[in-house]
Amino acid sequence: MPVAKRLFVVEEHKNPSTDYFIAPYLRELGVSPVYCAFSQVPPPEQLQGAGVIFVRYVPANWSALVERCRDRIASVYFFMDDDLFDWRAFAAMPLRYQMKILRLSWSRRKWLASVGAQLLVSTPYLQQKYADWQPRLLAPRPPLETQAPPLTLFYHGSASHTADFHWLRPVVEKVLARNTRLVFEVIGNASVKRLFKQLPRVHVLHPMPWQSYRALLRRPGRAIGLAPLVDTPFNRARSQTKFFDITAAGAVGIYAQGPVYGGTVQHDKNGLLLPMDQAAWVEGILRLAEDGDLRERLLRGARETLRASACVSGAQ
Structure with missing residues (x-):
């Protein structure tokens, strides 16, 4: 040719x-x-x-x-x-x-x-x-990989998190554009798939039973978990269980400031605790994506928090 x-x-x-x-x-x-x-x-x-x-x-x-x-x-x-x-x-x-x-x-x-x-x-x-x-x-050849392995950013919300999905969408768009190493994993139905359809490197998983989800979390590969909470009457009654899920996945979390996560997450010690400001979340995600040592330190802190919580629970 x-x-x-x-x-x-x-x-x-x-x-x-x-x-x-x-x-x-x-x-x-x-x-x-x-x-x-x-x-x-x-x-x-x-x-x-x-x-x-x-x-x-x-x-x-x-x-x-x-x-x-x-x-x-x-x-x-x-x-x-x-x-x-x-x-x-x-x-x-x-x-x-x-x-x-x-x-x-x-x-x-x-x-x-x-x-x-x-x-x-x-x-x-x-x-x-x-x-x-x-x-x-033409013979097939493996693609030439010039980038470091991808980092998985994830949000595992349910159908009750509609407001949070919509709040996150522009955040995810900006971080995927600024850091091409990031991929985004989300659990959701057809409406969630449509919401994120135009973004690159997005993986939409079907909702699944609790036991299947527990098994999913044990599979390695996730780096940064997201736990936003738009101020709605329903969200005000949430608990901090997303902290358990994100840490069980071997990831570091970014959590919404406020009473739900404020009693568990200490900013820059076992996660990032940020106001519900989209620009702040963009910068927080990019900071974690670019600093592997920080992710490791925060994950150690999160695991120590889980161990302490388990000890307190066992003593009661």
């Missing part, structure tokens, strides 16, 4: 097809491409001498751009790692997925041929099936 002086990779969003096939292949060629979501269309002058790779799908705005600028584009490629050109191969898939493939892949076959697109495929099966396209076979 000749290397154009500039290469655009068009993808719906970040996806395994690009990470396992396209990015490693281009890295081996020494190419640093420009990755574009469907809505990101460059000005025509940037396509002079450029190459364009469509990953699985060809959106209408990009096909129109390529048609207008085909004489200045050096090369066009289409990559597929499923059989997207034969409707029989995906006829048993869910209807919505079928329609997506039909609209953005299957219906683009003739158009791709008309603009002289070269086919890139993921398996010998596809290479043989579409041999008339003279496709190039």
Whole structure:
């Protein structure tokens, strides 16, 4: 594959097809491409001498751009790692997925041929099936990990925490934007999933029975737990059990100032005790995310608090 002086990779969003096939292949060629979501269309002058790779799908705005600028584009490629050109191969898939493939892949076959697109495929099966396209076979490679392992930030609220979910949403948006190492884990129903849908690196877990949740907490990997409390009549009757859950998960907590957590959490000793100010929570989360020694110290303090609480309970 000749290397154009500039290469655009068009993808719906970040996806395994690009990470396992396209990015490693281009890295081996020494190419640093420009990755574009469907809505990101460059000005025509940037396509002079450029190459364009469509990953699985060809959106209408990009096909129109390529048609207008085909004489200045050096090369066009289409990559597929499923059989997207034969409707029989995906006829048993869910209807919505079928329609997506039909609209953005299957219906683009003739158009791709008309603009002289070269086919890139993921398996010998596809290479043989579409041999008339003279496709190039790309081998999968593990993604190149350039960042430190992720840190899991979590909020495990129930359906009764609706106000807290909404209060946290802008906080989570800001910290995910400022620290790309952070991922956010939340337990919630469909409305919670919709609330956080547009944010990157969010994992929404289904609500679960208590015993399942206890087992979940014992699985390692969580770093920072959140326990906000919007001032509502229902929240005023809460207890400090989130402190027990967060500490049991091996995480450090950020807790709302006030009578619920104020009797258990000592700020900067066994957690962070913060006012219900979103900017303060953003800075608190980022401080914990960036300081592993602080997290370890606060977790030791939280575990000592739990041990002391258990001893007092046992003595009574």
